[in-house]
Amino acid sequence: MGEYVDRPEAKVEVLRCNGCGAAVSYSETARAPKCAFCGSVTRLETPSDPMEQTRHFVPFTVSRGEATEAYRTWLSGLGFFRPSDLASSARLESLKALWWVGWVFLADALVSWAGDSDYGRRKASWAPHAGRLEMPFRDILVPATRGLSETETDHLTSSYRLDTAREQPEGAEGETIVEQFDIRRSAARQRVAEAMGQLAEHRVKDGFIPGSRFRNFSAAILLRRLVTQRYAFPAYVIAFRYRGRLFRTVISGQDSTRIVGRAPYSVWRILGAICAGLLALALLIMLLSLAG
Numbered sequence: 001m002g003e004y005v006d007r008p009e010a011k012v013e014v015l016r017c018n019g020c021g022a023a024v025s026y027s028e029t030a031r032a033p034k035c036a037f038c039g040s041v042t043r044l045e046t047p048s049d050p051m052e053q054t055r056h057f058v059p060f061t062v063s064r065g066e067a068t069e070a071y072r073t074w075l076s077g078l079g080f081f082r083p084s085d086l087a088s089s090a091r092l093e094s095l096k097a098l099w100w101v102g103w104v105f106l107a108d109a110l111v112s113w114a115g116d117s118d119y120g121r122r123k124a125s126w127a128p129h130a131g132r133l134e135m136p137f138r139d140i141l142v143p144a145t146r147g148l149s150e151t152e153t154d155h156l157t158s159s160y161r162l163d164t165a166r167e168q169p170e171g172a173e174g175e176t177i178v179e180q181f182d183i184r185r186s187a188a189r190q191r192v193a194e195a196m197g198q199l200a201e202h203r204v205k206d207g208f209i210p211g212s213r214f215r216n217f218s219a220a221i222l223l224r225r226l227v228t229q230r231y232a233f234p235a236y237v238i239a240f241r242y243r244g245r246l247f248r249t250v251i252s253g254q255d256s257t258r259i260v261g262r263a264p265y266s267v268w269r270i271l272g273a274i275c276a277g278l279l280a281l282a283l284l285i286m287l288l289s290l291a292g
């Protein structure tokens with residue numbers, strides 16, 4: 001299933017992370033001993049299988065300065081349940097500009113589906129429905145990255161403009177880190193097929209099955225056409241430290257408002273809020289009992 005637009009290339013050397021497993025391109029000039037994604041130690045590796053190369057690079061449009069600014073704004077706007085000194089005490093450890101990888105596919109398919117819904121039922125709780133329709137899939141992004149989590153890529157995905165893609169990585173100041181595709185083709189096809197299945201289910205439930213609750217949904221997808229292309233997406237990965245612990249924040253390289261990350265919570269503030277809530281409840285009960 002699917003035609004790749006070009007052939008994989010010759011062997012390359014990559015830096016493989018011992019922590020998250022991401023592989024990034026290796027260059028003499030920009031040698032990074034630590035993983036740009038998670039900060040773990042990397043090792044030089046020459047993969048035995050030829051690696052597929054990125055053909056489309058979405059360029060950076062957000063500068064390092066803008067990314068740093070966005071991180072500071074994000075940190076100070078996280079809300080009450082964070083430590084009060086978070087913004088002032090957090091120390092920015094590193095800010096790396098990198099490209100993470102994903103497949104973008106385009107497909108036309110015939111989707112045959114069946115499922116039960118709560119619409120049209122009489123005495124039984126569920127009624128069966130089925131249908132068949134031609135479904136186009138355009139510019140659907142399926143992450144191939146090992147360096148970023150699903151939560152992170154979910155947050156960033158819609159911030160990228162695919163039509164701005166170039167043949168070379170562009171727009172980043174300084175060191176250029178490009179993640180490598182190192183997932184076999186069969187696995188790639190499977191991920192693309194899964195993404196298509198999920199999308200088809202979502203679309204059918206959203207617009208073709210009447211009702212609001214569904215069960216036993218199944219869909220068979222017959223592909224008429226599938227083109228998969230390899231893309232790389234720009235992001236800033238920030239590592240910051242708060243009281244000895246390391247945290248990671250990721251910002252889209254095309255929209256600095258797309259920022260996702262973990263940050264510490266303040267146990268005392270959370271306990272304080274719970275105590276205040278309990279106190280308010282106790283007061284309310286007292287008032288009610290007095291009124292009654």
Ligand SMILES: [Zn+2]
Binds near residue numbers: 019021035039040147
């Ligand atoms: Zn790593």
